[in-house]
Amino acid sequence: MQAFKKITATVAPLDRANVDTDAIIPKQFLKSIRRAGFGPYLFDEWRYQDVGEPEMDCTNRPLNKDFVLNNPDYKGAEILLTRENFGCGSSREHAPWALEDYGFRAIIAPSFADIFYNNCFKNGLLPIVLPAEVVDGLFKEVTAGYQLTIDLEAQTIITPKGKVIGFEVDESRKYRLYNGLDDIALSLLQADKIKAYEAERAKRAPWLFA
């Protein structure tokens, strides 16, 4: 997993609430058995005028000019600014895979759906929750080429005018993301505790171990 330390990048404003995982990556792309290559199909139904199919070459597909990611003003954006309850719907990790594969590193919203929020951290993506009024303020400021600096260690966002906005993140999530660590290897360090738990539980609930 890619570590997240500090980035300065362009912001793409996606002014919609309740953006669901079906919109982030439509289900036909979930048939892939691979982890990479979802970026060209990110927001497929909003981004293109035709119907996307897995493995399709996207270079010549008709674009929906009104969609924010097709606007040259936000080219190369690595930060997505959006509204409440982003990532609601299914548990598909294909959603953060697609965002990451497209090039996004961080998402700023007033709230996220729980599973999606959790999945982001496993894929080098930083979801940042800010109060709705602060998000609203950012939406008002964003123009062509608008950039923010996000510093995970300091837990701050710095606007072009130099305003500093703090954000919250759990210590253990921050530690793993900052260092790009593999969760499984860390959990397996507790192997003895897992075995001790199983031995004790087997006495109370033997049917689970029969």
Added chain:
Amino acid sequence: MSAKTLYDKLWDDHVVHTEEDGSALIYIDRQLIHEVTSPQAFESLRLAGRAPWRTERNLAVADHNVPTTDRSAGIADPVSRLQVETLDKNCAEFGITEFGMTDLRQGIVHVVGPEQGATLPGMTVVCGDSHTSTHGASGALAFGIGTSEVEHALATQCLIQKKSKNFLIKVNGQASAGVTAKDIVLAIIGEIGTAGGNGYAIEFAGSAITDLSMEGRMTVCNMAIEAGARAGLIAVDDVTIDYYRDRPYSPKGEHWFMAERMWQKLHSDLDAIFDKVVEIDATIIKPQVTWGTSPEMVVPIDAEVPNPVDEFDAVKQQSMRNALDYMGLQAGQAITDIQIDKVFIGSCTNSRIEDMRAAAVMVEGKKIAANIKLALVVPGSGLVKQQAEQEGLDKIFISAGFEWREPGCSMCLAMNADKLTAGERCASTSNRNFEGRQGYGGRTHLVSPAMAAAAAIAGHFVDIRDWR
């Protein structure tokens, strides 16, 4: 000892290790696996040279991509076929039990789990699927996970989790005739919103909930995720225990009696404290129909399509406009005037035997309306299908003009051949009405099985309280 909620009890019972910041390694009793969210997990496991921690705690079934028509020729779509074959191959390689496509026990993972007794009260249950919340109906802590976590649970039999907050939703009183578990949960989502449960585990309680059968309770917990909660829970009572007696994977002999004693404690203590409580009066709930592209965009059957100008919040108002536009509806239109093209009875929300019966009652001796292009009934598992056929329900549906299909997810998310085409309108018993969910440009209205069946006969939505 301080009073605990059901969620607190289940959580405490599964903590293996706690980190300083409060996140914990919790033990997973059962993992269910399907073909869509597992290939990358198995692949990473293989690349890392890791083996499953406890192979027998995993159970796999292909459901999302399987055809619901004759299966003897296999899967026509090569991409779908590869995904299902990949699951077969991975399960064979790692020694995981799988109900293959031709197994009578095959079906939607959330129907199969409880039906087999593979998910039981008191367990922690996970699956790479958000509707894993369904299994909480039996007093289990069950929640959906992403693919990295599927791999984590395979490799360690544990997951790193942060404890959620406690939310109690009490549905008091008795629901009127024609008002089902589906209407109750849609009304709840209409009340608290799709983000209302974010960060919480929701316990559903109150007489309208305890009056429900296990099937109905599963319908309610299934949609907890649509209210933003990863887990939905219902306390164990006699209904729960009776349901699990003699299921294939249920404890046997002396173990059954031990289990029963343990399960009877799976309820919130009387003086337990919840972070949030909402009370809902069941007596005023009417049959529900969604009109928009989010499950919270829901109204009673006798209402009209709402008008965005009545909404004060600018962001919500814009969402409503987008939804009306996508759905091809006008504000002020009566819900009962909405004509439909297709009907789908199925999905992990409403494909159990009780749902089949409720729909069959509505259509017996009748015919679907001329404007209905397709009416599908897709049972949740091979065993549900068999039971329904023994009761003659298949004949009732077929003679009314419905198609009677093989079990799977089908038109709930349209990953197989069953889908809506652009602009088509569907009365669906599934759980999500997002844009494109049932096919590109398709328009979904979520309803109960009885409401969907009645709509198929009438050709538009009808108030089933006045049916016949």
